[in-house]
Amino acid sequence: MSSAPRLGGKVALVTGASRGLGLAIAQALVAEGGAVACLARAGPELSRAVSDLAATGAGALAVPADVTDSGQVERAVRQTLEKWGRLDIVVLNAGTWQGAPVHETSEQMWDLLLDLNLKGAFLTLKYAVPALIAGGGGTIVGIGSLGAWAGQPGASAYAASKWGLRGLLESVALELKPHRVRVSLVHPHNINSAGPPLARDAPERTRKLEPSEIAALVAWICTAPDHVSLGNVTIWPVAAGITAG
Numbered sequence: 001m002s003s004a005p006r007l008g009g010k011v012a013l014v015t016g017a018s019r020g021l022g023l024a025i026a027q028a029l030v031a032e033g034g035a036v037a038c039l040a041r042a043g044p045e046l047s048r049a050v051s052d053l054a055a056t057g058a059g060a061l062a063v064p065a066d067v068t069d070s071g072q073v074e075r076a077v078r079q080t081l082e083k084w085g086r087l088d089i090v091v092l093n094a095g096t097w098q099g100a101p102v103h104e105t106s107e108q109m110w111d112l113l114l115d116l117n118l119k120g121a122f123l124t125l126k127y128a129v130p131a132l133i134a135g136g137g138g139t140i141v142g143i144g145s146l147g148a149w150a151g152q153p154g155a156s157a158y159a160a161s162k163w164g165l166r167g168l169l170e171s172v173a174l175e176l177k178p179h180r181v182r183v184s185l186v187h188p189h190n191i192n193s194a195g196p197p198l199a200r201d202a203p204e205r206t207r208k209l210e211p212s213e214i215a216a217l218v219a220w221i222c223t224a225p226d227h228v229s230l231g232n233v234t235i236w237p238v239a240a241g242i243t244a245g
């Protein structure tokens with residue numbers, strides 16, 4: 001939000017950074033002068049995202065991994081440390097949405113949501129936190145959802161995964177406070193990310209947030225003065241949030 005880059009010399013790991021909100025967060029962090037390791041499953045989308053970032057002169061590295069696979073996440077963190085020798089920021093963004101009434105929720109859907117939205121965050125923390133502690137501190141930002149705050153009919157498994165993420169990170173925040181690692185959760189609602197982007201003048205556009213609008217908030221959290229820590233932050237479009245009626 002300021003014009004002078006504030007993350008020079010800092011290194012971030014962003015999960016789910018091949019598209020959507022994760023890519024917008026990676027773009028916002030490199031705009032602040034940070035170097036970013038982009039984690040997503042291997043494929044052309046991740047390669048393109050990282051080469052586009054690198055083309056701007058930014059420090060960008062693809063660390064292909066399935067966030068639900070312990071060995072792959074460990075390797076991605078190791079590759080980040082081998083490249084830059086430090087880690088300062090971890091953004092737990094990889095996640096997805098699926099929904100059905102609870103009695104129509106398949107075990108497969110339950111496992112997908114809990115594995116990706118919750119276990120993936122746990123595994124990333126498991127391997128990244130030692131580097132944050134070794135570096136003397138840092139910032140962790142989890143991407144939750146309004147579904148982490150209120151029950152959602154037809155989305156009980158998704159809500160369980162995001163409430164779980166909130167419980168995980170609120171506990172980790174207390175564990176890591178002595179190590180000067182601050183932990184925040186950003187809870188967005190209705191992002192113009194999945195699927196084809198809406199045109200600027202599309203009527204539904206006012207009911208969606210642009211990924212860059214949420215990414216700016218994440219960048220603000222990561223660049224706040226060291227003594228400032230945000231906890232849970234909700235962000236929604238005025239026309240479609242929980243206060244919109």
Ligand SMILES: NC(=O)c1ccc[n+]([C@@H]2O[C@H](COP(=O)([O-])OP(=O)(O)OC[C@H]3O[C@@H](n4cnc5c(N)ncnc54)[C@H](OP(=O)(O)O)[C@@H]3O)[C@@H](O)[C@H]2O)c1
Nearest residue numbers: 016017018019020021040041066067093094095190191193
């Ligand atoms: N969209 C919304 O309205 C909304 C609302 C509230 C909260 N959120 C949350 O915001 C976050 C981002 O959402 P989005 O809409 O930007 O999602 P998206 O466009 O579907 O992007 C998801 C990202 O996660 C990656 N990913 C998926 N499965 C993965 C796996 N197993 N291992 C590693 N990476 C994986 C994807 O890359 P690959 O597929 O290439 O691996 C992609 O980079 C999620 O946590 C979501 O729950 C979204």
